Amino acid sequence: MECLFCAIAAGEAYGHRVLDDGTAVAFLDARPLFPGHVLVVPRRHAETLTDLLPEEIGPFFTRVRRIAGAVERGTGAAGSFVAANNRVSQSVPHFHVHVVPRNRKDGLRGFFWPRGRYASREEAAEVAARIRAALED
DSSP, rough: OOHHHHHHHSSSSSOOOEESSSEEEEESSOOSSSTEEEEEEESOOOGGGGGGHHHHHHHHHHHHHHHHHHHHHHTOSSSSEEEOOOSOOOOSSSEEEEEEEEEEESOOOOOOOOOOSSSOHHHHHHHHHHHHHHHOO
16 A cells, blocks of 8 residues: 555645655645644655654654744644544554644544543553553663
């Protein structure tokens, strides 16, 4: 399957680019939450955050930071929402970060998914311990 974001990065598919360098390509989302909604993608194909090489992460997120400021200034937004899906809910299997301009009372409410609580402190401690153990792998 051909990757749409790789095609945009290569100039083979159209996108309203706002940044294009050796590390990342950023372009307007074709289906924005608000005007100025930008997707930032690593130039090299990486399906998920964990597929980025350690030396790619800092430079990539430096671009995300720059885009967040530019989106806010360029749209006159009071702030921005910066988020990424990692495999689940990725409409294109190429890691990308959404930078969405935000203003108070803009109609977006909280997160886009239901939130819950742990059943107990013990359950939360068990989950935290499993994640800590996975960090050691």
